[in-house]
Amino acid sequence: MSSTVISNIATLVTNDPSPDGSSPLGPVRDAAVVIEDDRVVWTGESSKAPATDNRVDAGGRAVLPGFVDSHSHLVFAGDRTEEFNARMSGRAYSAGGIRTTVAATRAADDADLEANLVRLLDEALRQGTTTFETKSGYGLTVEDEARALRLAARHTDEVTYLGAHVVAPEYAEDPAGYVALVTGEMLDACAPHARWIDVFCEKGAFDGDQARAILTAGKARGLHPRVHANQLSYGPGVRLAVELDAASADHCTHLTEADVDALADGNTVATLLPGAEFSTRAEWPDARRLLDAGVTVALSTDCNPGSSFTSSVPFCIALAVREMGMTPDEAVWAATAGGAAALRRDDIGRLAPGAYADLTLLDAPSHVHLAYRPGVPLVAGVWRRGVRRV
Ligand code: NIG
Numbered sequence: 001m002s003s004t005v006i007s008n009i010a011t012l013v014t015n016d017p018s019p020d021g022s023s024p025l026g027p028v029r030d031a032a033v034v035i036e037d038d039r040v041v042w043t044g045e046s047s048k049a050p051a052t053d054n055r056v057d058a059g060g061r062a063v064l065p066g067f068v069d070s071h072s073h074l075v076f077a078g079d080r081t082e083e084f085n086a087r088m089s090g091r092a093y094s095a096g097g098i099r100t101t102v103a104a105t106r107a108a109d110d111a112d113l114e115a116n117l118v119r120l121l122d123e124a125l126r127q128g129t130t131t132f133e134t135k136s137g138y139g140l141t142v143e144d145e146a147r148a149l150r151l152a153a154r155h156t157d158e159v160t161y162l163g164a165h166v167v168a169p170e171y172a173e174d175p176a177g178y179v180a181l182v183t184g185e186m187l188d189a190c191a192p193h194a195r196w197i198d199v200f201c202e203k204g205a206f207d208g209d210q211a212r213a214i215l216t217a218g219k220a221r222g223l224h225p226r227v228h229a230n231q232l233s234y235g236p237g238v239r240l241a242v243e244l245d246a247a248s249a250d251h252c253t254h255l256t257e258a259d260v261d262a263l264a265d266g267n268t269v270a271t272l273l274p275g276a277e278f279s280t281r282a283e284w285p286d287a288r289r290l291l292d293a294g295v296t297v298a299l300s301t302d303c304n305p306g307s308s309f310t311s312s313v314p315f316c317i318a319l320a321v322r323e324m325g326m327t328p329d330e331a332v333w334a335a336t337a338g339g340a341a342a343l344r345r346d347d348i349g350r351l352a353p354g355a356y357a358d359l360t361l362l363d364a365p366s367h368v369h370l371a372y373r374p375g376v377p378l379v380a381g382v383w384r385r386g387v388r389r390v
Pocket residue numbers: 073097098101200228231276302304305306307308
């Protein structure tokens with residue numbers, strides 16, 4: 001067993017709340033963290049750190065848990081530069097653009113799809129992401145959905161079946177037939193490769209009844225629900241997510257008081273995805289309102305080629321602080337512990353004995369710089385499962 005101490009850390013974000021409750025981040029000043037194999041075994045003041053085989057000097061900089069990006073769509077081919085360019089020149093985003101990526105993805109071979117996935121994962125890792133969830137949803141046939149999940153499962157445990165992204169073009173005149181496929185033959189082919197099931201519950205995608213049927217069928221096959229909810233308009237998605245004990249309701253941009261109350265009373269995390277509002281010039285989700293109501297909030301990238309082509313959690317943190325009423329502490333918590341909660345995990349998103357040694361070293365003395373210095377590449381080191389990767 002080999003042990004390493006990372007010492008001389010100006011600010012160590014542990015996400016163990018400080019005893020006085022003043023910060024959910026439980027920051028330790030002049031800190032050290034000790035790693036043994038793939039786990040954290042000790043955190044505390046540098047001067048009290050136990051002896052280890054190896055030593056890394058953090059140089060008076062900040063260390064925080066690796067980011068947990070609990071919402072992305074990374075198995076796709078092609079890009080949608082033209083759509084983005086047109087939208088930024090005045091045309092609104094509609095769910096229909098998804099079909100452009102479906103055509104490109106179906107036409108791609110496995111090697112190209114996986115190469116694109118790996119390229120994006122490397123990009124995310126260099127920006128401090130150590131755990132990511134990713135979805136199918138650009139295949140929309142039995143074979144293409146199963147293929148996307150199989151490729152994703154080579155790179156993460158957090159794989160989500162999103163056959164219900166939009167109705168497949170072949171079923172444009174028969175949406176009920178497509179729901180039958182998603183809950184039948186496609187589910188049979190996909191369930192072995194996934195942990196989660198997701199539905200885009202939105203006008204132009206799937207309504208509340210269809211979403212309920214799809215999520216319920218997935219649950220019966222052992223998949224746990226998460227929902228694309230209330231992104232483009234008000235609707236039933238958030239309340240359905242809470243009712244079905246989904247781990248997360250994602251987007252949460254258009255919420256009624258009843259939606260906020262349901263989230264506050266339930267066990268479902270609200271995952272906010274400001275890259276999507278940025279890239280579609282849409283109204284920002286109101287994180288302040290959710291936090292003040294006692295809702296658990298996560299922040300993720302939604303990385304996809306249409307509505308949010310960013311793999312950068314630091315960028316999302318900066319947006320959330322500037323545009324969504326979050327404090328820097330709240331945004332950093334949401335992108336680490338919040339993401340872990342949205343995946344119902346307690347072995348990531350925090351730095352305490354027993355947790356995975358997934359850490360990000362910043363080229364800055366504190367985590368606040370993630371919002372204070374937007375757009376600056378501050379990630380100076382990344383450990384994943386105890387191994388330095390950046
Ligand atoms: O999360 N909302 C649905 N899915 C994606 C958009 C995907 C796309 O435009 O290709 C989202 O924003």
